[in-house]
Amino acid sequence: MKADPRNLCVLFADVAGSTRLYERLGDAEALRAVERCLNRVERVITGYKGRVVKTIGDEIMAVFDSAEDGMQAACDMQQRVEDLPPISGVKLAIRVGFHFGPAIEDKNDVFGDTVNVAARMTTLAKGGQIITTGESIAELPPLLRQSSREIDAIAIKGKSEAMHVCEVLWLEGEDLTMKSGTSIATAAPPPPLRLRLRHDNKEITLDAAHPSATLGRDLGCDFVIRDPRASRSHGRVELRRDKFMLVDQSTNGTFVTVEGEAEFALKREETILRNRGRIVFGHAWADKKTEVLAFEILG
Numbered sequence: 001m002k003a004d005p006r007n008l009c010v011l012f013a014d015v016a017g018s019t020r021l022y023e024r025l026g027d028a029e030a031l032r033a034v035e036r037c038l039n040r041v042e043r044v045i046t047g048y049k050g051r052v053v054k055t056i057g058d059e060i061m062a063v064f065d066s067a068e069d070g071m072q073a074a075c076d077m078q079q080r081v082e083d084l085p086p087i088s089g090v091k092l093a094i095r096v097g098f099h100f101g102p103a104i105e106d107k108n109d110v111f112g113d114t115v116n117v118a119a120r121m122t123t124l125a126k127g128g129q130i131i132t133t134g135e136s137i138a139e140l141p142p143l144l145r146q147s148s149r150e151i152d153a154i155a156i157k158g159k160s161e162a163m164h165v166c167e168v169l170w171l172e173g174e175d176l177t178m179k180s181g182t183s184i185a186t187a188a189p190p191p192p193l194r195l196r197l198r199h200d201n202k203e204i205t206l207d208a209a210h211p212s213a214t215l216g217r218d219l220g221c222d223f224v225i226r227d228p229r230a231s232r233s234h235g236r237v238e239l240r241r242d243k244f245m246l247v248d249q250s251t252n253g254t255f256v257t258v259e260g261e262a263e264f265a266l267k268r269e270e271t272i273l274r275n276r277g278r279i280v281f282g283h284a285w286a287d288k289k290t291e292v293l294a295f296e297i298l299g
Contacts, residue, residue, distance in 0.1 A: 003105055008063045009070030009136070010110060010118040011050070011098035013041045013077060015058040016127030019193060019243045019297060022274045025088055027261065033087045034058045037094065040080045048073040053110050057243065057272040063110055067100035067139035074098060074130045075147075075170040082128070093128045095241075097121030100136040117163070123241055124152075124165060134164030194298040195244045195273065197237065199223045199291075205298070211239035215281070215293065216250075227291045229282025235266075237273065237295075244273045244297070252282035273297065 015021070015034050022030040041060055045052055050064040050073055064070040074096045081094050099121055101114035117133060125131040137148050152165040195206045197213060204213055204222060213222040216234035225234060231250035238245055248254040248266035257263040258277040263285060276296035278285065285292070 005102040005104050005112060007101060008065065008103045008105075008110065008114065009067050009098055009100045010103060010115050011045075011062045011064065011070050011074060011096065012118055012122040013038075013060045013062070013074075013094050013096045014122055014241065016093045016095050017242055018058040019272070019274065021090060021092075023297070024090060027258070027274065029088065033090070033092060037081055037084065037092050040084070041077045041094065044073050044077040044080060048076070053108065056270060057245070061110070061115075063103070063105075067098075067136045068141060068144060070098045070100065070136075071130075071132070071140060071144060071168055074168060078128065078130060078170050095122060095125035095127055096130045097123070097125050098130075098132050098136060100133075100139050121165070130168035130170060132166050132168060134166055137166050193239070193242055193244070195237065195239070196296045196298055197223065198294045198296075199225075206237065206239055206244065208239065213237050215279075223293060225281045225291065225293075227281050227283075231282070234281055244295075245270050246273050246279065250282065254282075255280040255284045257285060 015037055018034055021033065025033065038055065038058065038060055042052055045062045048064060048069045050062045050069065053061040053063055064073060078094065078096065081092055084092055097118055099114050099118040101117070103110050103112040103114040121131045121133065134150060137145055147169050148166045149169065150164055151167050192207055197204050197206065202223065206213060214236045215221055215223045215225060216232050217225055217230050218232040229252050234250040235246065235248045235254055238247065246254065246256065246266065247270040248268060253265045253267040255263055255265050256271060256277065256279055258274055273295050274297065279293040279295065280290055
């Protein structure tokens with residue numbers, strides 16, 4: 001039985017540009033860099049009496065009892081990641097989004113509209129930014145409110161009115177963003193990320209304009225899988241910020257091989273797709289006759 005909702009500060013912290021980081025540094029060095037970064041974030045969460053809800057790839061979801069704890073933790077984790085030296089010339093950065101409001105805690109997970117809004121704030125943040133809502137800023141002590149500024153008002157799905165979006169200023173003399181009637185303006189964006197998926201003679205390229213593809217035995221799926229061990233709605237691939245995620249929602253699992261690495265299984269889980277490789281449905285790869293979906297990140 002689920003508990004009653006209570007007010008929580010839900011926070012997401014995400015390593016910016018991780019897909020390109022793997023391409024530039026190589027898998028082993030990039031993984032160590034991301035883990036080092038996330039370890040610092042986790043220590044900050046604990047230090048502000050927060051709780052790590054889950055880690056998905058290079059993203060951490062956490063909760064705090066107050067908006068104040070969430071904001072201070074967000075500033076501290078940005079500073080600690082900023083203090084990390086460059087790795088092979090690559091400077092790591094995180095983007096953080098948070099929102100304070102009613103949420104439901106159940107079996108160590110957190111659910112509700114507050115989670116969705118916090119995740120949306122993270123999608124608006126760039127590397128080195130903290131983005132939150134006007135509602136969350138209103139919950140802060142007066143002194144802390146001075147370390148924020150409104151930068152936009154956007155429509156949120158399920159909300160009747162536009163939501164005020166604010167940036168938390170954690171650097172001295174920070175002047176990174178200007179209010180705009182349409183978007184959050186910062187540095188020039190990196191080249192667009194694309195993912196090529198290939199199954200038999202069918203090929204689809206995912207990008208910002210076409211961000212997802214469904215996989216399964218159902219004829220309505222984008223890629224129809226013949227293998228009887230696959231589920232009708234087996235899973236999906238979707239673009240989230242600057243990474244492509246493979247989400248398993250099957251009975252028998254999804255088996256993934258990144259080129260040069262050992263195969264691993266997903267069972268009601270998700271993973272970041274890196275470089276190139278293959279996906280097998282419902283069982284491990286056996287031989288060249290195995291039905292596969294090939295994937296490749298395009299520069």
